[in-house]
Amino acid sequence: MSNSRLEPLIFEISRPGRQGVRMPAPDVPTTEIPATLRRDNLDFPEVAEIDVVRHFVRLSQLNHGIDIGFYPLGSCTMKYNPKVNEAVARLPGYAAVHPLQGEGTTQGALALMYMLQTWLGEVAGFEHVSIQPAAGAHGEFAGILMIRKYHLDRGDEKRTKILVPDSAHGTNPATTSMAGLEVIELPSDEKGDVDLDALRKACEEHKDTIAGMMITVPSTLGVFEEHILEIVEAVHNVGGLMYMDGANLNAVMGVIKPAELGFDVMHYNLHKTFSTPHGGGGPGSGPVLCNEKLAPFLPGPIVAIVEEAVDEDDAPLYGWEMPEKSIGRLKAFHGNFGMHVRAYAYIATYGTDLAEVTRYAVLNANYVRVKLKDHYHAPFDRMCGHEFVLEGHWPEKAPGIHALDISKRLMDYGIHPPTNYFPLIVPEALLIEPTETESKETLDEFVEIMLKIAEEAQTNPDLLHDAPHTTPVRRVDEVKAAKELVLCCRPILPE
Numbered sequence: 155m156s157n158s159r160l161e162p163l164i165f166e167i168s169r170p171g172r173q174g175v176r177m178p179a180p181d182v183p184t185t186e187i188p189a190t191l192r193r194d195n196l197d198f199p200e201v202a203e204i205d206v207v208r209h210f211v212r213l214s215q216l217n218h219g220i221d222i223g224f225y226p227l228g229s230c231t232m233k234y235n236p237k238v239n240e241a242v243a244r245l246p247g248y249a250a251v252h253p254l255q256g257e258g259t260t261q262g263a264l265a266l267m268y269m270l271q272t273w274l275g276e277v278a279g280f281e282h283v284s285i286q287p288a289a290g291a292h293g294e295f296a297g298i299l300m301i302r303k304y305h306l307d308r309g310d311e312k313r314t315k316i317l318v319p320d321s322a323h324g325t326n327p328a329t330t331s332m333a334g335l336e337v338i339e340l341p342s343d344e345k346g347d348v349d350l351d352a353l354r355k356a357c358e359e360h361k362d363t364i365a366g367m368m369i370t371v372p373s374t375l376g377v378f379e380e381h382i383l384e385i386v387e388a389v390h391n392v393g394g395l396m397y398m399d400g401a402n403l404n405a406v407m408g409v410i411k412p413a414e415l416g417f418d419v420m421h422y423n424l425h426k427t428f429s430t431p432h433g434g435g436g437p438g439s440g441p442v443l444c445n446e447k448l449a450p451f452l453p454g455p456i457v458a459i460v461e462e463a464v465d466e467d468d469a470p471l472y473g474w475e476m477p478e479k480s481i482g483r484l485k486a487f488h489g490n491f492g493m494h495v496r497a498y499a500y501i502a503t504y505g506t507d508l509a510e511v512t513r514y515a516v517l518n519a520n521y522v523r524v525k526l527k528d529h530y531h532a533p534f535d536r537m538c539g540h541e542f543v544l545e546g547h548w549p550e551k552a553p554g555i556h557a558l559d560i561s562k563r564l565m566d567y568g569i570h571p572p573t574n575y576f577p578l579i580v581p582e583a584l585l586i587e588p589t590e591t592e593s594k595e596t597l598d599e600f601v602e603i604m605l606k607i608a609e610e611a612q613t614n615p616d617l618l619h620d621a622p623h624t625t626p627v628r629r630v631d632e633v634k635a636a637k638e639l640v641l642c643c644r645p646i647l648p649e
């Protein structure tokens with residue numbers, strides 16, 4: 155048995171009797187574990203410490219991460235996570251605070267959450283904020299439940315439909331149906347904007363039953379919706395409310411405020427916009443913000459000042475308040491507090507310079523877009539926000555090459571693939587988001603590699619079909635993996 159770096163990875167390194175930890179002799183009396191709580195055959199791996207260390211360090215070296223390379227995964231915003239935010243989140247006063255501690259011993263944590271609420275509100279132009287939801291999708295769910303409750307509260311029970319553009323992230327229609335509402339899908343026009351005629355027609359046809367509309371700004375196609383004000387007006391005119399999916403705030407924060415566009419409610423993805431490592435699929439934080447109209451329905455409890463400071467040197471007293479007609483609690487305790495700390499640290503660092511973060515994100519995306527658009531098919535040849543979409547195929551020049559082949563080949567060059575096959579309405583979509591944190595050198599290198607791959611697609615297509623060539627596991631059967639989900643590592647034992 156050897157896990158040298160030159161050999162294929164061996165997962166099963168357990169050997170009977172081998173030991174990694176030597177427990178000290180107990181200094182308290184031993185007690186029998188009740189039979190009902192006891193299991194035989196626990197099947198713990200038996201391995202020495204050094205084997206465990208090597209196994210995991212080796213696995214970590216096989217992993218691509220933002221700390222070792224470019225990671226242009228569109229829609230996910232894999233921006234660099236400033237290390238100072240991680241250091242702050244690990245301060246014992248934050249990291250070791252227990253969720254069951256009362257207000258008496260957690261005023262510092264509450265003050266941080268209160269400040270974060272205030273800052274998020276200022277950036278978006280909304281006064282009312284709940285930082286409880288644990289992901290973007292969770293924030294969406296909160297917002298749509300709030301819209302539904304708002305209509306029900308007014309005795310308007312017929313409003314059960316939500317307009318959703320066909321470019322939307324899958325969580326938008328999923329949220330709508332989880333909230334018990336019905337999706338009306340709106341087509342996009344050839345420029346990537348919502349088809350205004352179709353929107354007006356839908357508003358007319360369903361005018362008494364529209365609860366609201368969910369829209370991402372800029373859209374997941376990477377373009378800023380040119381008619382956003384007309385859209386907001388059309389939906390408001392028939393009594394619907396406007397929900398902004400704020401996942402793409404990286405393209406607008408500090409420059410425009412969603413509230414000023416006329417939105418009623420929105421969410422942030424703190425892990426995308428204000429940093430937190432989320433490459434493994436979590437954790438997330440999706441604060442929901444709204445105007446006066448929807449404030450009574452916010453999920454809670456929410457941190458509030460319960461007693462004003464008596465003078466300047468004094469701090470106010472923070473406590474919890476439940477909004478009057480709240481949709482209720484969405485998460486145990488107070489949401490993902492560690493992420494609140496990171497987002498607080500991020501905003502405290504950039505503060506009034508948030509617009510500059512945005513401008514670099516938009517500049518970087520457009521720089522790469524313009525360099526690639528004559529070599530890859532660009533379905534929307536216009537200014538993009540913080541990300542842009544290309545079609546990863548050349549039906550005439552390189553038949554048989556798909557977006558997936560390009561992505562797998564990128565791995566050979568040490569680059570994480572962009573998002574594939576999303577948005578769904580672009581054939582062979584490659585959604586590329588460089589983020590504001592990449593240097594011109596990195597962007598130039600990415601462009602150079604993308605151009606090389608475009609050439610390889612024509613001159614040596616098998617190089618793409620057989621990629622990746624440099625990873626221990628080559629192409630995996632993604633359909634099988636999704637259908638026969640195995641969520642933990644189990645040894646395959648002989649019969």
Ligand SMILES: *Cc1c(COP(=O)(O)O)cnc(C)c1O
Pocket residue numbers: 229230289290291292323325326370374399401402423438439440
């Ligand atoms: C990421 C994303 C979401 C979902 O956010 P999660 O935090 O992953 O739940 C929703 N909409 C858009 C446009 C996104 O990019």
